[in-house]
Amino acid sequence: MAQGDMRDRPRHAGAGDRQMTALDPRAMRLANAETVLRALYGADALSQAAIATATGLSRRTVELILVDLEAEGWVRVRSTEPHASGRGRPARQYAFRSEVGVVLGIDIAHDRSTVAAADLRGRTLHTAVVPMPGEPERAERLAGTRRAVAEALRAVGVRPGQVGSVSVATPGNVNDKGAVDVELSMHGWTGVRLAEEFAPDFAVPVHVENNAKLAVLAELWEGATPGADHLLWLMLEGQYNGMGIVMDGVPYRGVDGAAGEIFWAKGLGLDALTASPLIGLGRLEPEERRAEATAILERAERGDPAALSEVDSFADVLARGLSALSWVFAPRYVVLGGWLAWALGDLLATRVAARMARNAPPFVAVRRSTLGPDAVVRGAIRAALDRYEWTAARPLAPERRPSPVDGG
């Protein structure tokens, strides 16, 4: 169930994509129960009849399944509500209980490790941050991250073994076994087997992915391009840049997660960005670089030619590379993310868009990411939720359930 299972499978056993597992009445019940649960998950509260029409199951079956789900703790009965048409017996409203499971999103960044605990609808319950000043070694970084995990779990009152799903974001290439293949900017990070490192702490498999490839999930979830099918997401972070590629709604990893290394590719011209003063800001401390970027933005908005030409030449290089990539990928959106895009506001995006309008396919739209600095953690939470195993999981007991009031 960890990574690397669905790769390199021969897709040509036969026709369409139905399941291949044997179905018995129990499996049927399980599948139908999950269907009901999903229907409730997607809505605020639903009556039996509403669930029946939404799922295609008979009302009787829905009724029986709800009895089970309520007994297990997945579902709460909201006291009969007034009702729409005004008359008739009011229907009982059933609601999914997001509190009965906790997932973790872990963002290991250069200067800090951030751990967010969220409920099953992805609402953040608590965020723990452990700063990582002075370029620490591998062991120190891992220990600090574990402290952040412990703090987050303590805050929401959940033991590690009860966590429903975990996703870890890291800079560098994450291979199909959940280890970092190449990461040059963090000490001793190349070769670290993150999935193995964290696996013993939890009862569920630990998912590990490159940070840009996770941030793009947040963009699809609660960002500028919800539910988009194909897009390119650029993480402009200064020295540490990356790309998230989404195709057919799914993030694409390539062989051992190596996809999207556009800054290593000769021929796209994006390696020229390294020389840009804007990229150079990445070397500064977070507060400092943000101030610098804001200063540039303000100067440019006042019409200062030096600031404008700085942004323009940056946009030139970016637009050239992204135009070429757009012919290859035919994405619906190109999204500019990372703190640099965040700090430069719409200035950069509009300028890149103007330049791409001439050279890229006409259907490609340029967007600025609407996500703030927590894009990567939110993406990790999204990935954790996507991997949460409804059928295997058991809801947390009432006394163990965290409430959103507890944490931050």
Place this chain on the structure above:
Amino acid sequence: MAQGDMRDRPRHAGAGDRQMTALDPRAMRLANAETVLRALYGADALSQAAIATATGLSRRTVELILVDLEAEGWVRVRSTEPHASGRGRPARQYAFRSEVGVVLGIDIAHDRSTVAAADLRGRTLHTAVVPMPGEPERAERLAGTRRAVAEALRAVGVRPGQVGSVSVATPGNVNDKGAVDVELSMHGWTGVRLAEEFAPDFAVPVHVENNAKLAVLAELWEGATPGADHLLWLMLEGQYNGMGIVMDGVPYRGVDGAAGEIFWAKGLGLDALTASPLIGLGRLEPEERRAEATAILERAERGDPAALSEVDSFADVLARGLSALSWVFAPRYVVLGGWLAWALGDLLATRVAARMARNAPPFVAVRRSTLGPDAVVRGAIRAALDRYEWTAARPLAPERRPSPVDGG
């Protein structure tokens, strides 16, 4: 069921990827029957016990399902065979009947239309070719293609309404509605709605796809890279070049099928190929250009510096562009296909590989396509098989069943 249905869906209803449809006993039976059928499809012949262990169903259930499948005509009972261990009652062997369905692969190429009829295992039963000399207009080309369809169906003794699945290959961008958005090299072809054109002739929806995107399916099926997960497939045809991108085992289309237009992309340098004398050969007639290419190959193999430099400069441009793309896609293979790669043998591939070894990621392997001129038709047949609806289809009646002996 045609194209364009699974696009742009929000992927974040909840967790993993189970089905969302209500399951009743009948659906369960249908799914289990399909599971049994698939097991038989993947093997030559199987006993009840073998099917039971392969599928996870009880032997009794397998037995009952086989009774149905045999009655419907899907399955044949091979007379009890000697048996492995030597003793014990010999098991009945059940075999999937590939003859009970016919699929069509249609390749509309510049100089001809080719229609191949195949059985459900993809064995070609008959191939009909209608030449298209003198750059005909749209109507003429469509009429000629219909003639080829009629001939192929006559040869295998099947009426159009009985065809189980159809896939059409065409040059140009095929949008999500099965129409050609842009195709400049064939008269009046831009805007032709191929799915609609052919739909009335058949009882099943007609799948339409760009020819390079279909050829790559043949490569995965019976070519140089069977079952590969990620690869880039180049169709070098002279004037009409294209690319097929496979990611996670699935061909990638992009917005309205526009993905892979690497020759329109400034910045990759591949537009420079247009100037190459090798590409120029595409303007000649098929026999002529093949002779010319073979002549170049022979001269190069004898060490002729002019021929070698011609191939080298071609390989240079190709390798530069493909190296850049390899950083972006991280494919396992880059495959050179099309008649040009076919004609130049391993010469081109080894030279491209040597140049890419320096600039591309180390895991990328360069391969020459092992498919001949029928790559596109075979890919169309593969696509048609992939879309064949087992559960909806009814096996052909015995008197209508084509036999491989009939056709070519």
Place this chain on the structure above:
DNA sequence: GAGATTTACGCTACCTCCTTGCATAAATCA
């Protein structure tokens, strides 16, 4: 060649789950 052994087949009994349909419950409206 008859009986033992081995493996496969056919079938009955039973279980789970889904569906239909009707009687009952709980609200509003006249």
Place this chain on the structure above:
DNA sequence: TGATTTATGCAAGGAGGTAGCGTAAATCTC
């Protein structure tokens, strides 16, 4: 207070899957 409307609870019936036993059809042994 009774009619109307909508929701709930429950009994009966049907479809499908599984377990397990007796029988069938081979080979092996003496």
